[in-house]
Amino acid sequence: MTQETPEPTDTEVKFPKRIKHRGRVLATIYGKSKSYPSYRVAWTTAGRRMMKAFLRYGEAKRHADGLVKDLAKGSQVTALTGGQARDALAALERLQTFYQATGRRVSLLAGISEYCEAASKLHGRTLGEAVEGYLRTVASVKRKDIKETVEEFIAADEPRTKAGEGKRAQLSAKYAYNREIQLRRFASTFPNTAVCDLSKEHLDAFIASLGELKSKSRNRRAATSAKSRNHYRAAIKQFLQWAVRKDYLPLTHRLLEADAMRPERANTAEVTFYTPKELRALLETAEGAMRAIIAIGGLAGLRTAELLRLDWADVWRVPGHIEVTAGKSKTRQRR
Template sequence: MRNEVIMRRISYRSYRWEVVYYEGGKRYRRRFVGKAGEDGAEAFRKQKQEELDDHGSKHDPITDEERRAVHSFREQAAAMEGTPTPPKLQDAVDLYFERAGIRKRSLTCSEIAESLKRRIAAEGRSEVHQSNVTYRLKAFTDKYGEWLACDVSREVIDDYLTHLGLAAQTVNNHRRILHQLFAHAIREGATSENPVTNAVKPKVVSNRTQILNPKQVAELMEKATDRLIPALAISYFAGVRRSEIERLDWADIDLEDQHIEIHAEKAKSAKRRIVPMSDNLKAWLIPHAQESGPVITSPAIHRNELQDLAAKISFKIPANAGRHCFASYHLAKHENADKLARALGHPDASLVYNTYSELVKPRAAATYWAITPPSHEKVTAIRNQSNAG
């Protein structure tokens, strides 16, 4: 081995020991009178061996392969002449070992996903948010979980997103979580770049918000089962998200002071909010009120009953109809986007206004907020009205 320091016995004049080694591609030898002692051959051999070991192959001669690599670099650098920053061989070497180091300590996508979920939980994010992240991460890790994070390229992300077969907004929701995943991978030192940054991003066509008219909402409430009515009423007349209603307890509903408290751990935004209760919502809740206990005892049964209800009515229920109806009719009645945004738990009042303004007219809003159960004002009476305004 060229980096091995050899000590051997000789007989040359007064010298009896010789140390032979290679350094910088050249062969050296040094003679000694004696073997032991600070000035002896053994001490020098150990010192020189440590030096060569510390420097590794620094002093090895340049090989033919390395020489060809230098020539190749010079040729390619010459072809790039005139660029603002001329390439340097050291930069290429540094980049290679940086990436090699990242690959050596990289983690699989599944490991990064689990680490991200732990971080989100430690940050106190809501259960709804954690559930959403877990669901979207699983879809990705089911396919790429065993891949090292540093091996996932923009092309891989493009292929994954374009083959999801989902609506543009839903694809972008997946894309957002993946960007979060690889941003976490960078923090963990598992990769150096986020492959999602320049990945495909479907254009979302903004459609007009779909809502029900008062006659349709009245029919919906009339045909709902007793078990469905509280959740439906809270959705349509308080705008509470379905995921939040599924975690809502009767103890959070104050019929006397007329408000609903959405605790931070139950809110999508992970922030506590107080939702005012309208008079007609109070009327719908009173017959079913309890001191405590879940408003929805079984989310699965609740969703099945919603499907049964949809089969009984004469119209199709748009997505998020309850929340959209509440926001549209609330803004038409109160003309206060800030107040509505607080009730919805939305941080941007201007976005709320742009989304829900001018969807309904004041007369229709008055009819909507007059929808009450049969013991107050007959629901069927409202159903028979035309959609005023």
């Protein structure tokens, strides 16, 4: 049987006992006292003073000797408490498991830094909630070039410009044609760009560029007025809403919140009209159906497209009135 080395008595050891390395004190052992009935080892690491208590001097001495070796090597392990050391080891085990499952190596510092950065943006929500929300929206979005997507949108809407037998087309062919021009110009501005990669900055830049385009006229006036820019905004809005339904954009894209997408107040010119004398001259000069069109347009205020959809039944159906049915009205409301 081996005999244990007897513990030295407090009279045999002079306290505080300083443990040195190359003449430099790196740890200090304090003896028992009335206030502290245990041996205490104190050391400083990373600017923090640390202390640990032991019931026996031998345990305190062995711990102090080990500390001095670690401190002399510049190790930061001595700055950790027991609980912190256990947490660090458990975290490293999780990272190793992650590496084995995915093949991706992530350092403990990188993992914690990324977590803290993400958590600071979630306003109290957990990362799990954020990931679930992401998977319900962004993760299901299909990547498709904006030029191809615009052509798909145009083709998908073309049947609406065709009128069925005895019915009015759902979409004006002229309106669809103008919208095609607007959207193709929009798509050509961002070549090799997926719809899901569009940002508010893209929309701001495009709307701003419309004011820089010049017409072919001699006075070189801007090609797009405030009213025209509003038409572009409407076309882009329709396209983006369709892209959401087709999963080319996430539901939470918020592109329509771009500053440039807010409608402008168009500076409309003063409305002019024919005087009674001028209208009389037009009626006296016109012949046949044209005289009826001028009379109804001038006196009832119908739009040209609405006039062309009328037949005599609409004129005589209600005595003293011209009826514009919902199917013939621009607003699709009877009046």
